[in-house]
Amino acid sequence: MMYDVIFIGSGHAAWHGAQALVRAGKKVALIEENKVAGTCTNFGCNAKILLDGPAEMIHHLHHYHGIGINETPDIVWPELMAYKHEVIDPLSDGLAHMLSVDGIDIIAGHAKFIDENTLKVGSETYTAEQFVIATGQRPAKLPITGAELTHDSTDFLDLPDMPKSMAFIGAGYIAMEFASIAQAAGSDVTLIEYGDRALNGFDADYAQAVVGDMTKKGITFAFNHAVSEVSKLENGQYLVATAQGDAYQVDYVMDTTGRVANIEDLGLDEIHVAYDRQGVLVDDHLQTTVPNIYASGDVISKPIARLTPTATFESHYIARVLLGDQTPIAYPVVPTVAFTLPRVAQVGVTTAEADKQSDLTTIAIPYGQIMRFQTLNDVHAAIKIVINQHKQLVGAALMGDFAPEVINALVPVINKQYTSEDIKSQIFAFPTHTGIVLPLIANYLV
Ligand SMILES: Cc1cc2nc3c(=O)[nH]c(=O)nc-3n(C[C@H](O)[C@H](O)[C@H](O)COP(=O)(O)OP(=O)(O)OC[C@H]3O[C@@H](n4cnc5c(N)ncnc54)[C@H](O)[C@@H]3O)c2cc1C
Numbered sequence: 001m002m003y004d005v006i007f008i009g010s011g012h013a014a015w016h017g018a019q020a021l022v023r024a025g026k027k028v029a030l031i032e033e034n035k036v037a038g039t040c041t042n043f044g045c046n047a048k049i050l051l052d053g054p055a056e057m058i059h060h061l062h063h064y065h066g067i068g069i070n071e072t073p074d075i076v077w078p079e080l081m082a083y084k085h086e087v088i089d090p091l092s093d094g095l096a097h098m099l100s101v102d103g104i105d106i107i108a109g110h111a112k113f114i115d116e117n118t119l120k121v122g123s124e125t126y127t128a129e130q131f132v133i134a135t136g137q138r139p140a141k142l143p144i145t146g147a148e149l150t151h152d153s154t155d156f157l158d159l160p161d162m163p164k165s166m167a168f169i170g171a172g173y174i175a176m177e178f179a180s181i182a183q184a185a186g187s188d189v190t191l192i193e194y195g196d197r198a199l200n201g202f203d204a205d206y207a208q209a210v211v212g213d214m215t216k217k218g219i220t221f222a223f224n225h226a227v228s229e230v231s232k233l234e235n236g237q238y239l240v241a242t243a244q245g246d247a248y249q250v251d252y253v254m255d256t257t258g259r260v261a262n263i264e265d266l267g268l269d270e271i272h273v274a275y276d277r278q279g280v281l282v283d284d285h286l287q288t289t290v291p292n293i294y295a296s297g298d299v300i301s302k303p304i305a306r307l308t309p310t311a312t313f314e315s316h317y318i319a320r321v322l323l324g325d326q327t328p329i330a331y332p333v334v335p336t337v338a339f340t341l342p343r344v345a346q347v348g349v350t351t352a353e354a355d356k357q358s359d360l361t362t363i364a365i366p367y368g369q370i371m372r373f374q375t376l377n378d379v380h381a382a383i384k385i386v387i388n389q390h391k392q393l394v395g396a397a398l399m400g401d402f403a404p405e406v407i408n409a410l411v412p413v414i415n416k417q418y419t420s421e422d423i424k425s426q427i428f429a430f431p432t433h434t435g436i437v438l439p440l441i442a443n444y445l446v
């Protein structure tokens, strides 16, 4: 079968662009070896945030402990998991149906290039003028003895029962988010992190405050410890040993040490598509070293965050390029959130980067303490803003329960370079977090 464009993968990096191309009259196919819709929909963001819901509610209730609320409800994990299946499981078929109605062919199986215009899927071959590699990433596995005894994010999001105790290797996004959920659901949680801090890339003070809050809830952290071996004990538990000589006995072990690009067994070497350890190499048009082959989403070797919104942005961008637009890709600032309890968020220039540049100023506004009547008693709520020499907002770090919503309100302030007057000439709802933060920020802008 001859196509105009074939996407390998069906996640956010693929289907948005496929939809735009088919609607513009192109003949388009998606090839998917697993569930249609990819990681975010089936094994990532959606299932994660659904399972986090009750943990978030309990976290909010804690703000009123002893001042109006005395009991914390229990999470009934098997019921929550059944609800997750009810909500998340149909999404894949739903998207496949929507794309088929649009006229996109969905081909099941593992795709591999035979030449730069031909893919093999099982015993079938498919040809196209252009291709988009959108194969994403998979969980990393530590090269240690007992690695086969560890579990990954996909396993966690499908746990029928919550284990009594759990160790997470790493203290990055996934470990910190899932540890918060597991603790709220009654598990005794330990995080063992190679580095000296959690949540790399987020403001160090806020990451430390999250660790402090999680510690208060009973979570144990071991920093500067590299896990060296996992073994199974006679009682059915696991022993997680570190190179520094510590050992932790738990019922379940999660390897949350990062994700690696799906670039193997795609035939990339044979057709000379270049890649490095981080993924497929692309230019500023997301074109690979083979001119008719593009790459999109998590599989790209790139400095920007590997997130659903960036994959979606790239997918839309590639559709425009394949329809004739020659403009190089220009990323706006990328907001990112760690859905820990409390939440932390980051957009634009980080406070760590600002510390190294004399023309940038960081201003810390711990508004949760003063405005607790307005923040559902969220005393953690705080923001650090980064301002340039023209008094424009270039970055912000946030902490607090509503950080994921407030960060979005700051995106246009940075992208559109709002002035103080741009903000003050508008009316915002009160009492709300954005209603506090936006007028506060306006005080520091040109
Ligand atoms: C647990 C978890 C939580 C996350 N939470 C968030 C969050 O809260 N917010 C956020 O923005 N991001 C989050 N992410 C990241 C987000 O899921 C990814 O950035 C996003 O899914 C990337 O989309 P993609 O299309 O590039 O890749 P994917 O969605 O991974 O899609 C790639 C697809 O390609 C298929 N494939 C691979 N090789 C082949 C082949 N040879 N032939 C055919 N098909 C193939 C795979 O089966 C897969 O379905 C999370 C990720 C995880 C793991």
Ligand SMILES: NC(=O)c1ccc[n+]([C@@H]2O[C@H](COP(=O)([O-])OP(=O)(O)OC[C@H]3O[C@@H](n4cnc5c(N)ncnc54)[C@H](O)[C@@H]3O)[C@@H](O)[C@H]2O)c1
Residues within 6 Å of the ligand: 142, 169, 170, 171, 172, 173, 174, 175, 177, 192, 193, 194, 195, 199, 200, 225, 226, 227, 256, 257, 258, 259, 305, 306, 307, 336, 337, 338, 339
């Ligand atoms: N909210 C979100 O947007 C979200 C949520 C989850 C995942 N994601 C995506 O998934 C990616 C992967 O997340 P992740 O948490 O797996 O990776 P990560 O890179 O965020 O964290 C991995 C951690 O493991 C540590 N580590 C590595 N080797 C170790 C060892 N031997 N012993 C102990 N610690 C070790 C690292 O120092 C690091 O802190 C993220 O970078 C992001 O792109 C995003």
